[in-house]
Amino acid sequence: xxxxxxxxxxxxxxxxxxxxxxxxxxxxxEGRRSAVxxxxxxxxxxGEDVLLTQxxxxxxxxxxxxxxxxxxxxxxxxxxxxxxxxxxHEEVDLDASGVTVLGELPAVPxxxxxxxxxxxxxxxxxPSEVHAxxxxxxxxxxxVRLDDLVDPANRFTAxxxxxxxAAPAFEAGGLYIxxxxxxxxxxxxxxxxxxxxxxxxxxxxxxxxxxxx
Numbered sequence: 001x002x003x004x005x006x007x008x009x010x011x012x013x014x015x016x017x018x019x020x021x022x023x024x025x026x027x028x029x030e031g032r033r034s035a036v037x038x039x040x041x042x043x044x045x046x047g048e049d050v051l052l053t054q055x056x057x058x059x060x061x062x063x064x065x066x067x068x069x070x071x072x073x074x075x076x077x078x079x080x081x082x083x084x085x086x087x088x089h090e091e092v093d094l095d096a097s098g099v100t101v102l103g104e105l106p107a108v109p110x111x112x113x114x115x116x117x118x119x120x121x122x123x124x125x126x127p128s129e130v131h132a133x134x135x136x137x138x139x140x141x142x143x144v145r146l147d148d149l150v151d152p153a154n155r156f157t158a159x160x161x162x163x164x165x166a167a168p169a170f171e172a173g174g175l176y177i178x179x180x181x182x183x184x185x186x187x188x189x190x191x192x193x194x195x196x197x198x199x200x201x202x203x204x205x206x207x208x209x210x211x212x213x
Contacts, residue, residue, distance in 0.1 A: 036070030041124030098126035
């Protein structure tokens with residue numbers, strides 16, 4: 001049975017693409033182009049979830065960190081959407097025929113790596129099995145419920161030990177979500193109108209194991 005697009009998703013695309021949105025507030029990004037797939041789907045226990053991966057501990061950059069499926073845009077990719085879907089297939093064996101692409105959000109700069117990242121938003125109208133297909137890149141694949149992500153008990157402000165970084169973070173679905181992925185999630189949930197008030201003054205230092213680059 002095909003899962004219908006939830007009512008908040010079109011609103012997300014409209015608000016996130018507006019000139020005054022978070023996604024248009026960071027200036028014109030420069031650097032290498034990449035794309036990530038923000039794939040929402042129907043949760044088996046009701047409501048919706050989002051597809052996330054945990055990077056392999058053996059990765060040279062950001063080992064063990066949570067991310068969206070995605071990567072660099074190749075010359076053979078028609079656009080950011082094609083790149084995001086290709087990367088998702090390579091990383092988690094995603095069957096793109098079950099995905100309805102809602103569109104691309106304005107690119108966001110990722111200064112740590114020199115990339116600018118285009119978020120591609122999709123709805124998983126016909127979910128299929130996914131797994132860590134690329135074991136040298138992905139240790140775990142998870143579908144995390146949005147209800148868990150917006151639960152104030154699962155939200156806090158992540159602080160880098162150097163105090164040079166402070167941003168929204170989550171602990172949900174057995175994952176510690178911080179950095180660029182958490183910043184995107186926070187922005188998307190807010191633009192979707194799903195965010196609930198949470199204690200931004202709850203500051204927690206990022207565990208050492210996540211600070212390797």
